[in-house]
Amino acid sequence: MNPAVWLIGAGPGDPELLTLKAVKALGRADVVLVDDLVDPRILQYCPRARIVRVGKRGGCRSTPQAFIQRLMLRYARQGLRVARLKGGDPCIFGRGGEEARWLDERGVSCEVINGITAGLAAATAVGIPLTHRGLATGVTLVTAHTQDGGMPDWSALARGGTTLVVYMGVARLQDMRAELLAAGMDAGTPVAMIENASLPGQRDCASTVAAMARDADAFRLRSPAVLVIGQVAACRMFAAPEVPAFPEHDLRRSA
Ligand code: SAH
Numbered sequence: 001m002n003p004a005v006w007l008i009g010a011g012p013g014d015p016e017l018l019t020l021k022a023v024k025a026l027g028r029a030d031v032v033l034v035d036d037l038v039d040p041r042i043l044q045y046c047p048r049a050r051i052v053r054v055g056k057r058g059g060c061r062s063t064p065q066a067f068i069q070r071l072m073l074r075y076a077r078q079g080l081r082v083a084r085l086k087g088g089d090p091c092i093f094g095r096g097g098e099e100a101r102w103l104d105e106r107g108v109s110c111e112v113i114n115g116i117t118a119g120l121a122a123a124t125a126v127g128i129p130l131t132h133r134g135l136a137t138g139v140t141l142v143t144a145h146t147q148d149g150g151m152p153d154w155s156a157l158a159r160g161g162t163t164l165v166v167y168m169g170v171a172r173l174q175d176m177r178a179e180l181l182a183a184g185m186d187a188g189t190p191v192a193m194i195e196n197a198s199l200p201g202q203r204d205c206a207s208t209v210a211a212m213a214r215d216a217d218a219f220r221l222r223s224p225a226v227l228v229i230g231q232v233a234a235c236r237m238f239a240a241p242e243v244p245a246f247p248e249h250d251l252r253r254s255a
Contacts, residue, residue, distance in 0.1 A: 002028070004076040004108045007096050009089040009115015013039040014198035017116045025113055029083035031075050033068060037087030037224060039199065046083065065095065069102050076108045087224075089117040093143050093167050117141070119165035122197035122226045126204045127236040130163050135231040138162040144169035144176055154179035163230035170223045173213040180209050180229070190234035195225040206233070 006025040011017035026032065026046040034043070036055025043051060054068045068084075075082045090096030090112055103110045119141055123130050130139040140160060142152050145168040157164055158180045169176060181187060187210035194204045207215035209229065 002081060003111040005072055005082045005084060005103055005110045006113055007084045007086065007090040007100060007110060008113045010038040010042050010085050010087055011116040012088055012118045012121035012198040013196070015039065015041045015044070017121060017198060018042065018045070019113060019115070021113050022115065026083055026085070028081055030080040032083045032085055033072060035086045038085050042085070049083070065098070069099060072099070072103065073106060073108060076103070086115070087118070089115045092117040092141060118197055118224065119167065119226045119228070122194035123165070123228050125197045125202060126192060126194055127238045128192055128228055128232055129235065129237055130165065130228070130232060132232050132235055135235060136161070136163040139165060141165050141167065143167045144172040151175060151179065155183035158183035158185040163228060163232050166227040166229065168223070169227050170216070170221055170225050173216050177209060177213050185209055189229060190231060192228040192233040193219070193221050193225055194228070195221055197226065
């Protein structure tokens with residue numbers, strides 16, 4: 001039995017990073033609700049569906065989340081096969097959990113189809129292994145932007161010994177830097193900032209915790225971008241001719 005709603009991860013942008021499951025579901029959907037960060041090329045996989053853009057930039061500014069949920073419910077109750085397409089993975093800073101739960105409580109069946117989250121794709125796209133024996137005991141995906149406007153516990157994260165992958169951090173670099181340094185993180189800890197990962201406009205910049213705000217400014221780092229903070233950020237798997245395998249952490253452009 002098909003679910004009434006598929007919550008589908010569109011991945012970071014490159015359509016080739018979609019799962020087969022996602023492509024199949026998109027091909028069967030009658031209506032597709034599309035978020036802002038979904039690359040338009042992905043819509044080629046739902047030629048027969050009605051496309052509804054529901055991202056904040058697409059209209060519904062006042063209560064987008066409630067509006068989107070009601071829209072999904074309405075379509076599902078009309079007997080349409082609904083696909084909700086979100087950037088990256090639906091359940092990584094994508095409200096997938098909230099939406100699935102809300103639908104479930106209303107008796108609407110829902111299936112989550114994973115997407116490759118931006119942090120994983122971004123690291124791989126620039127040759128960074130997020131875990132590496134001897135360099136990182138794990139990886140933590142964290143948002144710099146919490147619901148109540150506060151910040152994550154940077155000091156706990158600084159001491160955790162895992163690679164930090166920071167989402168939604170572009171506007172918070174000064175605060176992040178201050179908190180990480182105050183928590184005792186080494187000022188020279190490598191940082192990689194990756195913008196538009198997997199997309200034609202992908203750019204990245206190597207820096208350090210001490211220099212990241214200044215370097216991001218000089219580089220004109222823009223959202224969407226993720227930061228990889230930790231020793232692995234200086235450990236590139238492939239040494240491209242213009243990129244040293246172990247960079248000196250000076251400002252650099254590779255695109
Ligand atoms: N569910 C998404 C994340 C949504 S939050 C996922 O799993 O990837 C939005 C944040 O994701 C952006 O602010 C940025 O930090 C990150 N992001 C999304 N797409 C990106 C991309 N192509 N390159 C770099 N960062 C990206």
